[in-house]
Amino acid sequence: MSDSLLQIISPVAGRVLALSDIPDPVFSEGMVGDGCGIDPTGQEISAPVSGVISQYHRCKHALAVRHDSGIEVLIHLGLDTVTLEGKGISSLVQQGDKVIAGQPLLRFDADYLALNARSLISAIVVTNPELLTGISVVAPSLVESHQPLLQLELKSDTVINGSSALVSEDFVSEDLVSEDLVSEDLSSAMTHACGEVCIPNPLGLHARPAARLSDHVKKLGVKVTVYKGVQAANAASVVAVMGLGTVQGDRLKVEVTGIDAESALESILSAIVGGLGEVCQPVEAAPSVTAPSVIALEDEPSLLRRRVVSENQLLGVAASAGQAAGVIYRINDELPDYSRVSDDSRQELMRLKAALADQAMSFQTRIIQTEDVDQADIFSAHLSMLQDPDLLLLIEQYITDGASCEAAVDDAFKQQIQQLQKTENSLLQSRITDLVDIRHQLLQRMLGVDSATDIPDETVLLIKDLSPSLAASLDPAVIRGVITEQGGAASHAAIVMRGLGIPMLAGLGTQCHSLHNGQRVIVDGSRGVLDIDVSDSQLQTFAIMQTARQMQADRDLAQVHEPTRMRQGSLIQVAANVGCLADARQGYRLGAEGSGLVRTEFLFQSQQKAPDENQQYAAYMELLSAMPGQTLIIRTLDVGGDKPLSYLPLPKEDNPFLGERGIRVGLHRPALLRTQVRAILRAHAETGRCKIMLPMISRHEELSLSRLLIQEEAHNLGVMVCDVGVMIEVPSAAMMADQLASQADFLSIGSNDLTQYVLAMDRGHPQLATYADGLEPSVLRMIAKTTEGALFHQRWVGVCGGLASDPTAVPILLGLGVTELSVSAPALPEIRALVRRLDEKQCQELARKALDASDAEAVRALSTEFSGSLS
Amino acid sequence: MNLLNSLSRVLSNRPSSKIDTQSFLTPSSPPLEQVSVLAGGDENVVSMKVCALTRLRVELKSPVSLTLSQLPAPFVGLLPINERVIYLVAAEDISHWSV
Secondary structure, three states, X not given: OEEEEEEEEOOOOEEXXXXXXXXXXXXXXXXXXXXXXXXXXXXXXXXXXXXXXXXXXXXXXXEEEEOOXXXXXXXXXXXXXXXXXXXXXXXXXXXXXXXXXOOEEEEEOHHHHHHHOOEOOEEXXXXXXXXXXXXXXXXXXXXXXXXXXXXXXXXXXXXXHHHHHHOOOOOOOHHHOOHHHHOHHHHHHEEEEEEEEEOOOOOOOOHHHHHHHHHHHHHHOOEEEEEXXXXXXEOOOHHHHHHOOOOOOOEEEEEEEEEOHHHHHHHHHHHHHOOOOOOOOOOOOOOOOOOHHHHHXXXXXXXXXXXXXXXXXXXXXXXXXOEEEEEEEEOOOOOOOOOOEOOOXXXXXXXXXXXXXXXXXXXXXXXXXXXOHHHHHXXXXXXXXXXXXXHHHHHHHHHHOOEOHHHHHHHHHHHHHHHHHXXXXXXXXXXXXXXXXXXXXXXXXXXXXXXXXXXXXXXXXXXXXXXXXXXXXXXXXXXEEEEEOOOOOOOHHHHHHHHHOOOEEEOOHHHHHHOOXXXXXXXXOOXXXXXXXXXXXXXHHHHHHHHHHHHHHHHHHHOOOOOOEOOOOOEOEEEEEEOOHHHHHHHHHOOOOOEEEEXXXXXXXXXXXXXXXXXXXXXXXXXXXXXXXXXXXXXXXXXXXXXXXXXXOOOOOOOHHHOOOOHHHHHHOHHHHHHHHHHHHHHHHHHXXXXXXXXXXXXXXXXXXXXHHHHHHHHHHOOOOOOEEEEEOOHHHHXXXXXXXXXXXXXXXXXXXXXXXXXXXXXXXXXXXHHOOOOOHHHXXXXXXXXXXXXXXXXXXXXXXXXXXXXXXXXXXXXXXXXXEEEOHHHHHHXXXXXXXXXXXXXXHHXXXXXXXXXXXXXXXXXXXXXXXXX | OHHHHHHHHHXXXXXXXXXXXXXXXXXXXXXXXXXHHHOOOHHHEEEEEEEOOOEEEEXXXXXXXXXXXXXXXXXXXEEEOOOOEEEEEEOOOOOOOOX
16 A cells, blocks of 8 residues: 655654653553654754644644645644743744745754753654554664654555645545545434533643544544634644644534434533543633723823824934934835745756855945945954855755745745854844844845835935845935834944934834825934924924034034033033044044043954953053043943853843843953953053943942952052942942942943933833933932932042933033033034033032923923023 | 662553653662763752753853763763753653752
8 A cells, every 4th residue: 555655854853762652641642643752952843844834833832744745743842841831932933834844943942941841852743644554763762853753654545645635724624534434324323413612721722632632532433523713623633623722711612423423522522621631620711702902902002102292203212313304215125925946956056146146245345335344344244144154055955955046045044043043142142133134135136126226315214124234225315314113222223324424213113104205204313203294494493403503513623622611610521432442533533531431342342252461451552542641441341231242151141131241240250350450450550541440330349349359450460550430320339329439439320221220121122212311300310319429438420321422411410410421422522512601500400400300301391491591 | 779669560560651660660870970070070060950851950160071972871862051051861761860
């Protein structure tokens, strides 16, 4: 009978077990089907055979692939993993997807599963063994992923007739009923019965109860169809029953056809009510109609969003500073449909080669043409990713296996992305966006799509999410501004936009859906506000204000080298934030009085290993040379959370912003901190122009331990200790400012993090970022507490976060007692000119009112009114 | 060990899934000392934990290099989670081990 073989490859590496050795009778007793088990030593499940994903359980732990022959292979990851409800498992495909043997289907966190599930032993089972004449395990006891695992001998009619003949598409398979049951001889004895039952199983009919049901039905020798709403499944098929996606409380209709259907129905209903082998409590049936209150909740817009400044304004994340007026133009970046298979792999490989060459040329051109170092770095990285030999090999493999060029690129990139997702390295994970971007560009190229053509002049581009490549291709002469539905200020695209000087507003979310082509808008990328449907008079006012802003900027620039004194003569130091050598040079040119924040991460990022003491010393000396005669406040390495390093493995944390970051990283790895401190102390010994600043101090002990380390290294080097300051970035530091000031030489407020931690709002969160405003009175009270504590010990307080560069905030900060502002270099002329116009007493009065205000909007209104009164 | 032998005699007459029976019939003496040595000694082992029936989770202070051939029986597989956490996969149920 058997005349054809089908090989099943191993979906995962691991130890192979006989089916009967799987410690779960549902599998070991063959209730689900025939196959084997694997105790995995990998964390990815790939397709054991080419076909279609015929079922994918909602809890992600079980899926089935149906081969063209009709053979269905179920992979059940682990035992009792249904209880995890999908946690620790990432789906890479969906039900209905066509897959190629070896294609990744899901990825799982083996650590999480091992700690939370009964076992990782997984079943690989043919659920319709009636289509086989034989099945044998052909793998060694330890199998590698993609190695041959099972050999199936197919019945000849299986091969000839294919799936349509033997397994129906809707899982109600007529042929699964014994031929005897429908024979002429017995037709007179056939009866029909129908009933309903409520599912008591806490996790619905997952593999175990589905297998019990199937077993029960087969023993009764009747045809049983179960219905959940309009979905139907043959109860003899474990996979089909699982595919119903039932949950506790679902009501099932059960139809039985066969000899003595009534008693069979009674037996089946009783088995289901009894829990099918699981201990269950009786439950009430779920209402047949979805509760309308849920729909109402989903449809009602967020109340928070109603806190928009006015009806014609939308709020987003300020991603690239500046203001622009223009007309909305929406780009649709979606790809057209394409064929996923090809029978001419040679042709597909040629197409691939051509597309890769064109894409590489495009990246090279951008690298050469751009004058922006950040952009060049981004596209150099993109070129390297595009030419990754593993990636190219994978694409070619998919094509050789019969995939089209587009499908091969899509799948291979997806696999690479999944590999990045599985790493615990946040830095690597953050490169996923870049891979997605490169994949998209390649597919666009292959499909002949160019999304950024024919953009009209004076456009404010509206797009779901802006990729770095598209961002870099935008012409500032044409594109006035950009608004995006997704993304934030920290994206690569935002960096590119800042380099191009195009205002950008990100993360507007569903607000974008109300925007349309041709709508006149004003983008304020500094405040994160979009004015919509602007009138002619608004545009005229905007043009006048832009002219005034430009004239004021020119005047400010002419005065950059004048001292920064308030009207009563108090000297305020306005310094530059420095993140690289170019920042230091620009800051010096624009009149910075030193740097109030040198972000040393630039020395550590994009490196294979941490820079040694001499490398760091040389870098600090170079910065000092770029700002002759001026003092640099050098912050020790501030990584963790959002700023990890590839060579510095940080533990996986549920909440990295509340985990190991800032000074905690240095104190846990003293060698790292000591090296940096020594380099700074040596630079200070030579120039006398360095101070050390410690990031994210939250407890007094962190400061005292750091100071001790600095003193030890100064002693070891035989040099003097330089000033040591503390960043005030968390509420605990602000509350303890008086005690911290007793040991620190200065305090510097990191207003971005302080705002985030005081308000418990992620500054990159698309829905919350607009509310994470440093002018919230709660944040200002923390700043007041800091200056009060510092004053007690005669220490000065600076601000080096975004607030220092915000003209609305500056009068309030000075009124609260801040005497140093470290700002982004381009803001230096404006902020210095503003300080010269301020009256100390008036600022103090404004600060008092701000502390008593109800929210940031009220504070901004107070400050705007105050600024209007300035001469 | 005596208790396990007694249990195995009792259980050998009881219908049970194969792996459960095997684990009691052929109890392994946990080679924890050997694992500890391979993991860089006690001072480098933060914790050991048996989980998921067949797995020994070893958390390390600093990374070590391990190969399959070094593993003592009943371990037959190795799954590194990251530099500091590795799983040794046994060819039998080790859930009864006391670690």
